[in-house]
Amino acid sequence: MSDKLKNVDYGLEKIFEGAQDFLPLLGTDYVELYVGNAKQAAHFYKTAFGFESFAYRGLETGSTDSVSYVIKQDKIKLVLTTPLSSSSPINDHIVKHGDGVKVIALWVDDARKAYEETTKRGAKSYMEPTVESDENGEVVRAGIYTYGETIHMFVERKNYKGDFFPGFVKWESEYNPESKGLKYIDHMVGNVGWGEMNTWVKWYEDVMGFENFLSFDDKQIHTEYSALMSKVMSNGNGRIKFPINEPAEGKKKSQIEEYLDFYEGPGVQHIAVATDDIIDTVSKMRASGVEFLSTPPDEYYKAVPERLMVHNHKLAEDIERLKSLGIMIDADEEGYLLQIFTKPVEDRPTLFFEIIQRMGARGFGAGNFKALFESIEREQEKRGTL
Numbered sequence: 001m002s003d004k005l006k007n008v009d010y011g012l013e014k015i016f017e018g019a020q021d022f023l024p025l026l027g028t029d030y031v032e033l034y035v036g037n038a039k040q041a042a043h044f045y046k047t048a049f050g051f052e053s054f055a056y057r058g059l060e061t062g063s064t065d066s067v068s069y070v071i072k073q074d075k076i077k078l079v080l081t082t083p084l085s086s087s088s089p090i091n092d093h094i095v096k097h098g099d100g101v102k103v104i105a106l107w108v109d110d111a112r113k114a115y116e117e118t119t120k121r122g123a124k125s126y127m128e129p130t131v132e133s134d135e136n137g138e139v140v141r142a143g144i145y146t147y148g149e150t151i152h153m154f155v156e157r158k159n160y161k162g163d164f165f166p167g168f169v170k171w172e173s174e175y176n177p178e179s180k181g182l183k184y185i186d187h188m189v190g191n192v193g194w195g196e197m198n199t200w201v202k203w204y205e206d207v208m209g210f211e212n213f214l215s216f217d218d219k220q221i222h223t224e225y226s227a228l229m230s231k232v233m234s235n236g237n238g239r240i241k242f243p244i245n246e247p248a249e250g251k252k253k254s255q256i257e258e259y260l261d262f263y264e265g266p267g268v269q270h271i272a273v274a275t276d277d278i279i280d281t282v283s284k285m286r287a288s289g290v291e292f293l294s295t296p297p298d299e300y301y302k303a304v305p306e307r308l309m310v311h312n313h314k315l316a317e318d319i320e321r322l323k324s325l326g327i328m329i330d331a332d333e334e335g336y337l338l339q340i341f342t343k344p345v346e347d348r349p350t351l352f353f354e355i356i357q358r359m360g361a362r363g364f365g366a367g368n369f370k371a372l373f374e375s376i377e378r379e380q381e382k383r384g385t386l
């Protein structure tokens, strides 16, 4: 583990020193989910996750095909979209996959160039560069396919002064629950099929100019029953991180296989969102009805001080408080991190969220994988899918 984490430094420095980044990414712009009922989903994310109403597009604004609610919390923008008729192609996506992430939008300075550079390296086009404008200026967007039916949309908004996009109006609501302290998207994880992880690792390297900076094989990520493999891809400035998982053989069904069965193909497994105060965030989310995976056993928490001591870190938080909320702790040479995972946020056991607070560590909680997967297996057991 420690050798691998050293590579985090070397990996990212090498990218900075390397050839000019052909796909400079400024950050995540928005994440769009196709859902069965956007109005109700928006209410859920506002109430349970602390998002605020931000923008809207629907029949009232001249959109006759679909309706979209944009919700926001600090730097995180989620777009919830539902089709308005059976002829909308968005239906096909929902029929097949259920609610899930359709678009991971990336903020760029030049969407035309991003599209050109990636398609010439082999990306399959989803949408050619398209200009949308209103009285606030223009936004240029262009999209490419990544794994499954998931899209990367490049968004250029340097000539736009409005809040979101042309076509959207400000969504004024009288219902404004307080923020839960979620700040930005830390990473987004994709699940791909058997034997496809390296194909997509190579795709992110060749097409997007990303680098693989951490890898975990099935010997590291397994429980008594199931296993998976994972490689973390990062862009040049480290702002965008996409771990890619594939299932591995185990005595029982891998959680990745369960996802692939229910999503009916590859897709986004989880969205990890960062907070500066995970105790406060998780307390508030629990009080608002968010369901988290079960708390690891006592032995897990008993081992924490020693796991931190190995790297000379001292926990600033009260461990009993973390335990009472089910928050997990992992450490590496640079620091530690606190994390917790929600149960799936829709009826199919597919997409879920991770809440993460980084206290110096840049890893992904490898030391927690076993405890985490055992708790997922307890859920799989109940669903009859283990």
Ligand code: FE2
Binding pocket: 187, 189, 270, 272, 354, 364
């Ligand atoms: Fe994660």
